[in-house]
Amino acid sequence: MMRTRPLKVALLGCGVVGSEVARIMTTHADDLAARIGAPVELAGVAVRRPSKVREGIPQDLVTTDATALVKRGDIDVVVEVIGGIEPARSLITTAFEHGASVVSANKALLAQDGAALHAAADQHGKDLYYEAAVAGAIPLIRPLRESLAGDKVNRVLGIVNGTTNFILDKMDSTGAGYQEALDEATALGYAEADPTADVEGFDAAAKAAILAGIAFHTRVRLDDVYREGMTEVTAADFASAKEMGCTIKLLAICERAEDGRSVTARVHPAMIPLTHPLASVRGAYNAVFVESDASGQLMFYGPGAGGAPTASAVLGDLVAVCRNRLSGTTGPGESAYAALPVEGMGEVVTRYHISLDVADKPGVLAQVATVFAEHGVSIDTVRQQGKDGEASLVVVTHRASDAALGGTVEALRKLDTVRGVASIMRVEGE
Numbered sequence: 001m002m003r004t005r006p007l008k009v010a011l012l013g014c015g016v017v018g019s020e021v022a023r024i025m026t027t028h029a030d031d032l033a034a035r036i037g038a039p040v041e042l043a044g045v046a047v048r049r050p051s052k053v054r055e056g057i058p059q060d061l062v063t064t065d066a067t068a069l070v071k072r073g074d075i076d077v078v079v080e081v082i083g084g085i086e087p088a089r090s091l092i093t094t095a096f097e098h099g100a101s102v103v104s105a106n107k108a109l110l111a112q113d114g115a116a117l118h119a120a121a122d123q124h125g126k127d128l129y130y131e132a133a134v135a136g137a138i139p140l141i142r143p144l145r146e147s148l149a150g151d152k153v154n155r156v157l158g159i160v161n162g163t164t165n166f167i168l169d170k171m172d173s174t175g176a177g178y179q180e181a182l183d184e185a186t187a188l189g190y191a192e193a194d195p196t197a198d199v200e201g202f203d204a205a206a207k208a209a210i211l212a213g214i215a216f217h218t219r220v221r222l223d224d225v226y227r228e229g230m231t232e233v234t235a236a237d238f239a240s241a242k243e244m245g246c247t248i249k250l251l252a253i254c255e256r257a258e259d260g261r262s263v264t265a266r267v268h269p270a271m272i273p274l275t276h277p278l279a280s281v282r283g284a285y286n287a288v289f290v291e292s293d294a295s296g297q298l299m300f301y302g303p304g305a306g307g308a309p310t311a312s313a314v315l316g317d318l319v320a321v322c323r324n325r326l327s328g329t330t331g332p333g334e335s336a337y338a339a340l341p342v343e344g345m346g347e348v349v350t351r352y353h354i355s356l357d358v359a360d361k362p363g364v365l366a367q368v369a370t371v372f373a374e375h376g377v378s379i380d381t382v383r384q385q386g387k388d389g390e391a392s393l394v395v396v397t398h399r400a401s402d403a404a405l406g407g408t409v410e411a412l413r414k415l416d417t418v419r420g421v422a423s424i425m426r427v428e429g430e
Ligand SMILES: NC(=O)C1=CN([C@@H]2O[C@H](COP(=O)(O)OP(=O)(O)OC[C@H]3O[C@@H](n4cnc5c(N)ncnc54)[C@H](OP(=O)(O)O)[C@@H]3O)[C@@H](O)[C@H]2O)C=CC1
Pocket: 012, 013, 014, 015, 016, 017, 018, 046, 047, 048, 049, 050, 052, 064, 066, 080, 081, 082, 083, 084, 087, 105, 106, 107, 108, 132, 133, 136, 189, 190, 191, 192, 193, 304, 305, 306, 307, 310
């Protein structure tokens, strides 16, 4: 039976995502009410610039006083789409204290303070939902948290940042320059307020922390995630990748160690074979593989950024939270019982593509190969090109630990025949 008294929603932020949330709430009002069992009413919209024209938003709902809005006491659900740490963190905490549940898309905040926010939600018997925080429209949090709750997840690997995938795809497929591609991604609403978060890998690292936390029932914070951005990926790297039948993607990889006693989480550019499904993920799309004991390999794919796709995930959470509210329950909270140690990058085992500038003279190859052998790093292939006394040597290794590879590179740099290490890139997905 439909309740006539509406559930009241406070929208904090009305930018790329918030404006689409408001639009869908209005245009789909009847369907949302039918699905929830009560109408949902937009009770207030907090922004920074109140005079900006916002289509479809009645001016009397707009306020710059977000704190007063969440303190009103009659708000059922606060939707936080401001982003950043403060004032978002205080507003969410205040919302719980004043009786509201919260839906957020804020991965930066969740990766930094997720445990405290979950504790605050629990303390006040409220929901904290954040499907939109990872991979835009793709349902990933709920499948991991609920559908796979009976399985054991061992690995989560994928493309979780739309902006960088858009840039890398443009650089690879059209030869576009980095800045040109970034400007286009920003104009399309994919990039964060400060796009450094995207291109330096912070956004993907925050998402990796959230995914690893849920997948491994362990608290993983942004600081636990190894991070390299994509600003140093060059046209030469794409050319090398192509020679190997690969392309380059910024990947997030969360893994349980083989003995099951620890986990790792990392974000970095990697070469992946063109035959791998992730190689064909174009534009701002994201794709994530989840590998677990019983299910085997699952792939999640879809738009990873942009106003409407992200709003779809926010609205899904809004419906779930409203239903919980009506039935007087809450959804699943944080599950961190396993408390596995999060190891550093040295423990990670993978393959490497190393490009060296070397002297073009006899014996160099043997010298280089000896260094690899001394550090226990087995070579898969070597390619050498020489000209005018200088040469480049491209070495692809078998699987080795990052610590062993680090030692190898350090020793290579000390050889007088090695002029420099032009690039080191991990090779994944084989
Ligand atoms: N864009 C995307 O594709 C995705 C974004 N997200 C996340 O969603 C969140 C919002 O992103 P997005 O919509 O792109 O960001 P925008 O920068 O487009 O929007 C931010 C909104 O917050 C408002 N705002 C900023 N500071 C305050 C404040 N102190 N008090 C009240 N309102 C404030 C702004 O007001 P004003 O309009 O007046 O400037 C604006 O409406 C972020 O956490 C982001 O990481 C998640 C997935 C995808």
